[in-house]
Amino acid sequence: MRLPKSRLLSLAGLSALALAVAGCGEVNQTIDKAQACLEAPKIVADLGAQISKLTNDPQAMDKALDDAAAKLGDVADKAANTTIKEASDNLADKLSGISVQNVNDAVDAAQKVGKETVAYLETVRQACTN
Numbered sequence: 001m002r003l004p005k006s007r008l009l010s011l012a013g014l015s016a017l018a019l020a021v022a023g024c025g026e027v028n029q030t031i032d033k034a035q036a037c038l039e040a041p042k043i044v045a046d047l048g049a050q051i052s053k054l055t056n057d058p059q060a061m062d063k064a065l066d067d068a069a070a071k072l073g074d075v076a077d078k079a080a081n082t083t084i085k086e087a088s089d090n091l092a093d094k095l096s097g098i099s100v101q102n103v104n105d106a107v108d109a110a111q112k113v114g115k116e117t118v119a120y121l122e123t124v125r126q127a128c129t130n
Contacts, residue, residue, distance in 0.1 A: 032080035037128035069095035083127035
């Protein structure tokens with residue numbers, strides 16, 4: 001049985017539409033990855049700048065850590081790249097787990113944040129260059 005020409009054109013049109021939709025999904029993932037690759041290092045850089053100024057203000061440092069953790073959680077939610085998502089979630093959890101009650105805690109927190117963010121940025125760098 002032979003399909004009418006109009007049906008063949010309709011099937012061809014549906015196939016083209018399906019390919020276009022599939023292609024759009026790939027573009028969105030690339031955009032999400034690109035955004036995550038820009039946002040994640042900025043969040044960490046901003047946190048680093050704040051931390052260095054807040055070693056004598058434990059409450060403000062604690063808030064800065066929580067704010068950065070929330071921002072990293074947002075990046076993780078948006079990230080199409082699994083590596084960036086997992087690394088952002090992991091660092092957000094670590095930052096949320098740091099409690100700064102006094103100046104000694106603030107000094108310890110600054111050192112821990114420095115160590116953790118270096119590892120995080122390396123992971124993000126590798127994910128963003130692949």
